[in-house]
Amino acid sequence: MNDLDTCLRCRHALRDHEAGRHLCNLCEDRTAAHLGAIPGLFERLDQHLARGSSSGPAVSGSKTAPAPLRIGILDMQTERGPILAPLETWxxxxxxxxxxxxxxxxxANDRVGHACRTLRFNLARATAEHPAVDEMAEEVASIWRTLSRIITGETAPRRIAVTCPCQQTLRITLDVRGVTCPACQAEYGHSEVLRLPLAQRRAAA
Incomplete structure (x- = not known):
């Protein structure tokens, strides 16, 4: 049971009907949505295996030599890759x-689908009972972001540097949900960390 009055994932205060849970309803719903989307995104990786490939269907009968495969995406489709392995670990x-x-x-498509359905089925129980459900939610979100960027061609969000009152520099993105300062252990939610002052750039030597 969560003895704190904040969501372990976004650090926002839990409402009365969320008391005792590890995640707030919003974080639970977002994780469920990610788990629902991952299998479909994973299946579409095949369309992005070739370098310079688009999301369109492959054209048969081409007389040109096949494009070299993107090893990073090929690795993602393996049993021990960064998609299936962590899902099955949970x-x-x-x-x-x-x-x-x-x-x-x-x-691999079958196994990813099964893993996501299983985690989604147990998600409500996990938010109430599993002390590491926030770690699972973060890993699932990371997998979803990775797959989404490959499929849509989006680049990773730009990072900015802000300064904690203890003078520790924190590198964040505009969509960060929360962060803990590694120096003083201060915890910031999304709105709080975005209000921190920008870090001063170091002068060139």
Whole structure:
């Protein structure tokens, strides 16, 4: 049970009906949406394997030599890659508690789909009982962002440097949900960290 009165993910105060939970309703719903979207995004990675490929369908009968594959995306589609492996690690966490079962049969697409459905099915229980559900939500969000940027071609959000009152520089993005200063351990929510002053640029030597 969460003994704090804040969401472990966004650090916003929990409302009365959220008392005792580890995540607020908004963070739970956002995580559920990410888990619902990941399988479809993962399946579309095939369309981006070739360098310079677009999201359109491949044209058969081409007389040109096949484009070299993008190794990073190929790695994402493997059993031990940065998509399937962490998802199934969280499923195994629930499997040990008797609430889930890892599916090691079928294609990578099948396994990603099964893992996401399992995590989504257990999400409500996790927000109330799992002390590391915020870590799972962050990892799921990171997977969703990675896949989304590949599929849509979006670049990573620009980072800016702000200064904590303890003079520690924090590098954040405009969509950051919250951050903890590594120097003084001060915790900032989204609006609070965006109000911190911009860090001064160091003069060139």
């Amino acid at each position: 499923v195994r966490d629930w499997e040990e508690a008797g609430y889930a079962e890892v599916n090691e049969a079928g294609t």
